[in-house]
Amino acid sequence: MINTIPINYYIMLSTILFIIGAVGVMARRNAIIVFMCIELMLNAVNLLLVAFSTLHNDANGQVFVFFIMAVAAAEVAVGLAILSMIYRNIKSIDIDLLSKLKH
Amino acid sequence: MIKLIGLVPLFPLIGFIINGFFGKKMSKSMSGAIACISVLASFIVAVLIFMEVSASQQKSNVVELFSWINSGTLKIPFSFLVDPLSCLFLLIITGIGFLIHVYSTGYMHEDEGFSRFFTYLNLFIFFMLLLVLGNNYLIMFVGWEGVGLCSYLLIGFWFKNDAYNKAANKAFIMNRIGDLGFLLGIILIFVNFGSITFGEVFGKAASIPTATVTAIALLLFVGAMGKSAQLPLYTWLPDAMAGPTPVSALIHAATMVTAGIYMVVRSNVFYSISETASEVVAVIGALTALFAAVIALLQTDIKKVLAYSTVSQLGLMFLALGVGAYSSAVFHVTTHAFFKALLFLGAGSVIHAMGGEQNISKMGGLKKALPVTFLTMLIGTIAISGVPPFAGFFSKDEILAHTYEHSQLLWFVGSIASLGTAFYMFRMLYLTFYGKFRGTHEQEHHLHESPKSMTIPLMVLAALTVFGGLLGMPEFWGMKNWMSENLDPIIIRKNPSILSHETEWTLMIIAVGVAISTIYFAYQMFMKYKVLPAEKEADMKPFQRVIFHKFYVDEFYDAIIRKPLDAISQVFYKFFDKQILDGIVNGMGDITKWKSQQLRKLQTGHIGFYIMAMVVGIITILFFSLIK
Numbered sequence: 068m069i070n071t072i073p074i075n076y077y078i079m080l081s082t083i084l085f086i087i088g089a090v091g092v093m094a095r096r097n098a099i100i101v102f103m104c105i106e107l108m109l110n111a112v113n114l115l116l117v118a119f120s121t122l123h124n125d126a127n128g129q130v131f132v133f134f135i136m137a138v139a140a141a142e143v144a145v146g147l148a149i150l151s152m153i154y155r156n157i158k159s160i161d162i163d164l165l166s167k168l169k170h
Numbered sequence: 171m172i173k174l175i176g177l178v179p180l181f182p183l184i185g186f187i188i189n190g191f192f193g194k195k196m197s198k199s200m201s202g203a204i205a206c207i208s209v210l211a212s213f214i215v216a217v218l219i220f221m222e223v224s225a226s227q228q229k230s231n232v233v234e235l236f237s238w239i240n241s242g243t244l245k246i247p248f249s250f251l252v253d254p255l256s257c258l259f260l261l262i263i264t265g266i267g268f269l270i271h272v273y274s275t276g277y278m279h280e281d282e283g284f285s286r287f288f289t290y291l292n293l294f295i296f297f298m299l300l301l302v303l304g305n306n307y308l309i310m311f312v313g314w315e316g317v318g319l320c321s322y323l324l325i326g327f328w329f330k331n332d333a334y335n336k337a338a339n340k341a342f343i344m345n346r347i348g349d350l351g352f353l354l355g356i357i358l359i360f361v362n363f364g365s366i367t368f369g370e371v372f373g374k375a376a377s378i379p380t381a382t383v384t385a386i387a388l389l390l391f392v393g394a395m396g397k398s399a400q401l402p403l404y405t406w407l408p409d410a411m412a413g414p415t416p417v418s419a420l421i422h423a424a425t426m427v428t429a430g431i432y433m434v435v436r437s438n439v440f441y442s443i444s445e446t447a448s449e450v451v452a453v454i455g456a457l458t459a460l461f462a463a464v465i466a467l468l469q470t471d472i473k474k475v476l477a478y479s480t481v482s483q484l485g486l487m488f489l490a491l492g493v494g495a496y497s498s499a500v501f502h503v504t505t506h507a508f509f510k511a512l513l514f515l516g517a518g519s520v521i522h523a524m525g526g527e528q529n530i531s532k533m534g535g536l537k538k539a540l541p542v543t544f545l546t547m548l549i550g551t552i553a554i555s556g557v558p559p560f561a562g563f564f565s566k567d568e569i570l571a572h573t574y575e576h577s578q579l580l581w582f583v584g585s586i587a588s589l590g591t592a593f594y595m596f597r598m599l600y601l602t603f604y605g606k607f608r609g610t611h612e613q614e615h616h617l618h619e620s621p622k623s624m625t626i627p628l629m630v631l632a633a634l635t636v637f638g639g640l641l642g643m644p645e646f647w648g649m650k651n652w653m654s655e656n657l658d659p660i661i662i663r664k665n666p667s668i669l670s671h672e673t674e675w676t677l678m679i680i681a682v683g684v685a686i687s688t689i690y691f692a693y694q695m696f697m698k699y700k701v702l703p704a705e706k707e708a709d710m711k712p713f714q715r716v717i718f719h720k721f722y723v724d725e726f727y728d729a730i731i732r733k734p735l736d737a738i739s740q741v742f743y744k745f746f747d748k749q750i751l752d753g754i755v756n757g758m759g760d761i762t763k764w765k766s767q768q769l770r771k772l773q774t775g776h777i778g779f780y781i782m783a784m785v786v787g788i789i790t791i792l793f794f795s796l797i798k
Contacts, residue, residue: 092778092781093781093782093785096778101777162777163777165775165777
């Protein structure tokens, strides 16, 4: 059933997701939203990897995706911890307020 | 025994290391004893080796210690050459060196730099031995530079006095000019012969064009001019008297300054081939002998008199080398080492007694207070004046006889120089030891004979001065000239005397007559009419003033070399350095600074901007890589 959907669609979808993510990272100032946008970009790439993996009948792509998800989970844990520390320090998570590496 | 030649320079090196590293922790007598014993040990080994070489048929022995430089075609083993010439120098260096070490233990006793002094002195002996033992020009050069370094260190030994430091610098820089010539000579030898080992080079010398040999010989002679204080590079030696007196005796009279003569004798093959080079050596030697003798006539500093006398005597030795009388030159080196070391040490004893006073116009009548010093110095003075039967007479006479064979004009110049020698030496003797005391009352009270450690070396040297002439008795007296026979294997072109016995007798009688009448003249002048050196410059006659100021040579060098150099340096400093070089360097800095000022505006700290820049960058790169 998956094979009935042409690869173009997957590429389109993941490109759209990636651009949404990229624009979100660039445009938003709320750190959590920026963070979510980064996840979105990662998952756009994951989607593309899985799609091509199926197309080529090659399991390598899917293995990569698992790794990326595992690493992304770890990254989320670290990232959220950093965010909570930032909030404790400056009582805000606006990234524009973090323009200096000091108080 | 010859195999053990390495021990000879090793002992002073050990002494140097011990005194250099632990000297401060040891007592004075301990460090003095180490220094003396190390040189004595070398002397003993040197005597044994000397006897073995004299006895054996094998005159030239090469002892290779280790392979030193091995690079492509350049192979230089660290090897020593043991032959009659180097053995003779070994004996002079270690023998007189030992006596002067012993003397120094007395002379330097009150000095705070006692162990430092002996450190330098031992190092000097080591390098000097290296210089005369080396089997190739490179080892000789290492020793050559090493003795220059020690000379510098010892001239500036009392480094708290700025004038002494300047004298040390002067000696070092003047020597550097000569050393450059020597180095160029060595390079030229290597280029032409493909080797710098004595044996190989001298063997091939005849097959090289004479012009090249002349160039090599002249460059080597430039080195000798610097080290042996010949015109025009002699001005450092009188200033070198700033060092302690034993240093003047050892380095600036007996050994180091004769290194130039050793080098020319060692390279006599070149000088035998090149007539031009020999002629230059002879003329420069004769001129130096005369020039320095004239300057010495009016000096009032006891050490300066002796220093100019040394320059003059070295000039005579070069005159001998130039006319091909190599063994006579070495003979004169030997006797000169005896009597000049004696005179310097005697002068040191006088200075010691006078509490540091060196001006002979402030001395006088020291005969009674310093009997041993007086007697030994009298012997030295008679010897240097060329009165038989003392050592100086024989060597000087031999040189003048050979010079007469070669050129009567040079003989005349040499004779005038030795006439001057007799005059200024007796002037110094009379002013110092006779007449009334002219110093302060305190000095008169302080006068005393020097301790045993100082007087014994004086006596030994006096004995050598008396009997040193036996080393080279004139052949026309029907005696054996040991010196010339001993050095026979080293000298390539023999120089048998072609003069008739009558001529030789005449020359000898003229020389002695001139010397004695000069001494009588000096006696009349200083004993009877009690002429004293002019107190003030205004009292001098114009020609005296010129001589007193050493013909203004220092001032002349100052005007033609130092001042223009300073002026050029100023121009370069102000224009080239300040404007151009500093401009370029500072300009670079300014540009970087300005660029950074502009670029740092990009670093806003806004994450959004960074990401934007990143995305734009990635898109640009992708875009360009896709359309390619």
